[in-house]
Amino acid sequence: MEIWRVKDELVCTRRVPGLKTASLRVLQGQKGNIEVATDPVGVPVGKWVFTTLGSAARLAMPDPTVTTDLTICGIIDGWEE
């Protein structure tokens, strides 16, 4: 799993039906790279999180039929960087 910081919320009204009503977050990686992840946790902006990718990302959603490839798994307690 990768470590990221939540940079922003992402609003996307027009989306494929497969994405359903999944909540989205903009994440920034350790090298400054940007990715979008589905968020089943409800993470506020600024928190450090870890994510799972690939087919495991779908299993991490409450509904595994959501078409995602990156899902937030949890908020990291006491991470400093």
Add this chain to the structure above:
Amino acid sequence: MRIMRVEKTLVSTNRIEQFGHRPLLVVQDKPGGTRSVAVDAVGCVPGDWVICVGSSAARDAAGAKDFPSDLTIVGIIDHWNPEG
């Protein structure tokens, strides 16, 4: 499989329920390298050199086919020289 070094434990109170209480560790491919999070299926301590599996093997190795892990520690290397 990738060779990684265990840096420290990772504490995450607010996590998805599929993860249960499985221990999580911060691992690095080399000292000072990019940090990743791995599920610990063996029982490692910080400083151990370990082998990690990815993709669907990571889900199986973590205990169940529907466990949402993409990186799982499957073994501790007895002797490893990082300078090779």
